[in-house]
């Protein structure tokens with residue numbers, strides 16, 4: 001079968017759900033819930049946010065009626081795919097008292113065939129970022145750094161997902177995926193990628209369908225789709241160019257990891273600390289943040305102890321808790337940890353940026369702190385790199 | 401990753417709030433399994449269809465862990481309470497583990513209460529320990545403050561086991577009071593043997609204390625050093641490590657020849673929970689031992 005893009009009428013989305021159901025896939029996709037677009041299990045096209053767009057601004061998110069029939073005419077959903085892979089709460093394993101001993105039972109390792117329908121470039125990139133955290137890797141050769149270990153709980157959720165991506169058509173004012181190289185086009189990063197065409201014209205409303213893996217091609221083949229015409233291809237290109245042109249924000253990433261490394265004592269951190277509430281919303285909304293508390297949650301009477309992993313945030317005071325006091329006490333230190341991790345130290349740890357430019361942290365910050373603006377401010381700041389020895393006298397770090 | 405169940409075979413009180421426990425692996429010791437790496441673990445990429453088998457090679461309950469090296473740590477688990485990172489206070493044993501724990505809170509209290517026959521879960525070994533090999537053929541200064549002597553004891557054992565591999569070796573131990581000097585009888589033995597120089601110094605001397613008084617940095621000027629061939633290993637409170645490092649750098653020791661063991665909150669020990677981050681380092685994996693050359697610029701930034 002040739003790899004030429006195909007075209008699918010919008011009313012055939014139902015047939016796509018049918019094929020996925022026949023193959024035993026549970027479909028996760030965007031849906032409207034409580035005035036926001038979230039990612040949930042869905043079984044039919046009517047559950048998609050049809051006709052809804054979103055207006056995202058620093059500190060504000062609301063749905064707006066588009067006035068057309070678009071299924072995917074919005075930007076990064078309020079909800080994340082992350083919560084279906086790296087779940088807000090997961091039992092890693094369970095142990096049961098058994099006489100003098102202890103027996104182990106696995107945590108929730110339910111394996112299901114899942115299709116992620118309507119995932120965008122930024123969110124595909126975010127999953128690739130979290131894969132680096134949780135899927136392990138061999139030691140980087142030459143670096144002397146040990147191999148990373150794999151988390152079986154994430155692995156069980158992550159395994160075998162079918163990705164049906166959507167090339168973004170309507171970026172929000174908060175989006176900057178173009179700067180981060182993660183979108184709006186998804187290229188070959190999904191099994192099937194869709195571009196929604198002419199949603200305002202009911203008789204022309206269709207999807208350009210690009211199958212890039214064997215699984216994707218097999219599904220497309222069962223839908224008897226027509227080969228795309230030059231007009232279809234031109235429309236898809238126009239959608240992509242329109243999305244790039246309407247990208248709401250940008251970030252200059254040139255040499256950014258080094259700039260932030262040198263900016264640890266920049267006065268801008270004091271400025272942002274006066275606005276930041278340390279609420280941690282940005283980290284909860286972010287599709288790449290992976291911090292978690294790992295603790296025992298025993299039911300001693302029942303003789304059961306669960307090892308539980310729950311989302312945590314570097315904005316929490318006890319995130320850096322040590323016997324005797326936390327390391328990062330001030331909001332300044334916590335905000336600096338967050339932003340420096342996203343844009344600088346993540347590179348040291350995982351060889352990629354920890355920010356994919358989805359804009360969620362901007363939208364869901366109650367006071368509208370904007371990571372792109374903070375980067376601009378740090379870049380503009382005249383702060384000089386810390387000189388050797390300047391910080392030697394006072395009490396540095398936590399005093400223990 | 402699940403803990404492997406070890407059995408406490410001895411529990412020795414070191415001082416009021418500190419215990420040394422010896423742990424034996426499950427009877428049927430298999431080929432070592434490292435907790436930090438799970439062979440055969442999945443590497444899953446986007447749109448990749450291959451069947452991965454994450455966690456297929458979890459350490460079985462009937463296997464011991466791979467030997468722990470000086471400066472590395474294990475996560476010790478008390479059922480129904482939780483886990484804490486605890487360094488090896490002895491290494492090179494055939495399967496057994498020795499840990500010295502100071503009771504400062506929930507988990508460490510539970511660990512200190514363990515009796516022979518009790519079970520302790522162990523995950524590990526984790527992290528990068530002391531680089532002892534760089535000290536071979538060199539002089540070595542080992543500085544421990546308080547419980548910080550525990551991860552350094554295996555260094556001393558290693559030196560004594562092949563004493564001629566090292567030049568002059570000095571051990572400087574600080575504590576608040578003589579009663580809080582860890583491994584005191586062993587220190588006395590080493591002091592009497594004179595294979596290495598042993599100096600102890602306490603902050604608050606009791607009437608019968610005849611040694612030095614003050615903090616460990618006061619003791620350093622009394623050591624004769626040849627800075628060009630001196631390696632230093634320090635563990636203790638962060639302020640103490642900083643003063644020791646600065647003091648020795650002033651005397652010409654190179655920052656990269658000074659190794660410090662850092663403490664941060666650690667919950668997963670495998671680079672996935674984020675708690676132990678120090679700039680680009682996961683101290684559970686890239687540490688806890690760092691050279692002063694690496695640690696200094698990071699520790700100089702307040703609240704990094």
Ligand SMILES: Cc1cc2nc3c(=O)[nH]c(=O)nc-3n(C[C@H](O)[C@H](O)[C@H](O)COP(=O)(O)OP(=O)(O)OC[C@H]3O[C@@H](n4cnc5c(N)ncnc54)[C@H](O)[C@@H]3O)c2cc1C
Pocket residue numbers: 321322323324473482483484485486487488500501502503504505506507508509547550551662663664665666667688
């Ligand atoms: C690499 C390393 C090696 C260590 N080696 C030793 C040793 O050999 N002997 C020894 O006595 N102590 C050692 N410690 C310190 C020991 O891990 C802490 O004292 C212990 O974790 C405190 O836990 P707790 O529940 O008893 O105390 P609490 O003060 O009750 O702690 C409350 C909670 O704070 C958190 N917490 C506090 N300190 C830490 C910490 N360091 N890491 C993770 N969470 C923490 C935990 O979530 C804990 O449940 C080491 C620490 C590190 C990082």
Ligand code: SF4
Pocket residue numbers: 283288289290291312313314315337338339341342674677
């Ligand atoms: S340290 Fe903060 S910014 Fe980094 S992953 Fe954790 S929560 Fe996110």
Ligand code: SF4
Pocket residue numbers: 282285286287288342354355356357358359360361362371
């Ligand atoms: S830091 Fe903000 S913009 Fe970047 S990936 Fe996270 S939520 Fe999206």
Ligand code: FES
Pocket residue numbers: 665666667668669670671672673674675676677682683684685
């Ligand atoms: S202890 Fe979890 S990342 Fe280091």
